[in-house]
Ligand SMILES: Nc1ncnc2c1ncn2[C@@H]1O[C@H](COP(=O)(O)OP(=O)(O)OP(=O)(O)O)[C@@H](O)[C@H]1O
């Protein structure tokens with residue numbers, strides 16, 4: 001059974017120097033998928049397997065019979081088509097943004113995999129450094145024209161504002177992490193930035209931007225060190241704002257996906273990240289599953305073939321299928337950690 005998102009609106013952001021007022025005036029401008037679920041795969045660190053995970057998850061969902069659109073949002077170094085094993089599509093997001101076609105559907109191409117279509121990324125002229133906030137909003141808004149039950153967004157590394165906004169747009173946010181200290185560190189940094197950005201962009205103008213700025217400064221006199229401290233501070237000082245803040249946090253649908261597991265004890269990292277979310281961020285995250293490290297991954301990549309198609313008997317196929325089945329289940333009956 002698919003769980004559909006009925007939320008129509010997303011809160012629009014602006015440039016980093018914009019104030020809460022200008023953000024508030026532009027909010028509610030971006031439409032969400034009306035009858036579909038968007039899933040973003042991010043994680044801060046480069047090279048941890050975000051593209052590998054998003055492409056193989058997309059293929060598994062498609063093979064389960066769902067129509068899926070996979071989008072390359074790794075601005076500046078779009079190469080998801082290679083991981084997916086298809087030629088670089090002739091048209092992509094840049095063509096849509098530069099007005100060379102009128103609809104995002106014009107750059108959505110069918111793949112050889114039944115039920116799976118693909119939207120290619122950016123060319124060298126347009127990348128994350130020179131994409132305007134207006135273009136970003138227009139792109140996110142255009143996704144609501146896609147008639148797709150599942151929209152999967154592969155994000156680039158880093159915590160730039162656009163990447164955070166792509167992550168926050170998604171109904172389901174997957175945090176990819178590998179069991180290595182640098183990946184865990186980057187995942188927290190990414191989550192913290194996304195968390196504060198979500199609050200700033202929130203529909204409820206709760207007026208706590210000044211406090212957030214102080215927190216981001218790390219030099220605040222309030223003794224606020226973690227997002228959970230921030231929430232506690234707001235709840236105790238201004239209960240009404242605190243309630244609104246708690247509502248926003250409740251809507252932060254986060255799933256931890258652990259990649260490159262080499263030993264049983266690595267799996268504990270998934271549970272640790274989950275408990276850190278509770279302790280430091282004040283929300284519950286799911287540990288949606290893990291994928292083993294396997295040499296078959298780079299071997300498949302060298303052959304320009306997706307792993308789940310090239311090595312159908314690999315253990316990883318079962319792991320991807322389990323995660324995919326979990327994602328399509330209603331939240332209440334998911335098998336998560
Ligand atoms: N489970 C795995 N087992 C073995 N190798 C893996 C696994 N996951 C990813 N890799 C390898 O890690 C490398 C990086 O993967 P990928 O390009 O998907 O990362 P990424 O997070 O999308 O990177 P970027 O941030 O640069 O886009 C690839 O060479 C891939 O083959």
Ligand SMILES: [Mg+2]
Nearest residue numbers: 050051074155
């Ligand atoms: Mg990638």
